[in-house]
Amino acid sequence: MGGDTDVVFIDSSVLISCGRRESARFRALAREASQRDTVLRIPPAVYAEVTDDPAVDAYTTESPVDAAVQEGWMTVMDSPSYVDSDVSAVMDQTRRFIASASNRSEDLVETADAQIVGLALESLLADTADSVIVVTNDIPLGEAAASLIPEYGFDTQQVTWCTGGEFAGELGEDFVSEFD
Numbered sequence: 060m061g062g063d064t065d066v067v068f069i070d071s072s073v074l075i076s077c078g079r080r081e082s083a084r085f086r087a088l089a090r091e092a093s094q095r096d097t098v099l100r101i102p103p104a105v106y107a108e109v110t111d112d113p114a115v116d117a118y119t120t121e122s123p124v125d126a127a128v129q130e131g132w133m134t135v136m137d138s139p140s141y142v143d144s145d146v147s148a149v150m151d152q153t154r155r156f157i158a159s160a161s162n163r164s165e166d167l168v169e170t171a172d173a174q175i176v177g178l179a180l181e182s183l184l185a186d187t188a189d190s191v192i193v194v195t196n197d198i199p200l201g202e203a204a205a206s207l208i209p210e211y212g213f214d215t216q217q218v219t220w221c222t223g224g225e226f227a228g229e230l231g232e233d234f235v236s237e238f239d
């Protein structure tokens with residue numbers, strides 16, 4: 060394959076748990092990106108969630124995500140290509156998977172969740188990644204990525220999902236998941 064070794068996608072559940080830019084958790088995320096020599100990727104819907112979230116905005120006038128993008132260790136991706144039938148299909152499957160796993164209606168599943176899985180598959184299909192890592196504290200999202208992407212011809216070892224604390228140990232300290 061011609062892509063980066065690992066392409067890392069970060070969900071809003073992890074970014075929101077990091078809090079303000081100066082927090083130990085946010086610095087740990089930046090340090091992990093540097094150590095892995097990678098740029099963390101977020102879809103447009105995650106960017107909208109974390110920059111419009113009053114809990115994040117209350118900490119600083121500039122969102123920590125905007126600062127990370129300016130510093131170069133995070134990037135906001137373009138929306139997934141809905142014209143690619145595999146990408147659209149996996150996004151629809153992601154909504155159904157998460158709805159079933161979380162016992163809620165499909166229309167209540169966040170667009171950001173479907174975009175993460177769609178972009179992860181798109182990266183593998185386009186050969187811009189050898190493997191993808193989905194970092195989320197949202198267990199149904201992580202399980203959807205790990206279960207659905209291999210159905211498109213990729214090895215299960217090419218798709219990893221982990222919680223923020225598994226990605227960077229400091230993100231797990233004193234963290235209480237909203238999904239417990």
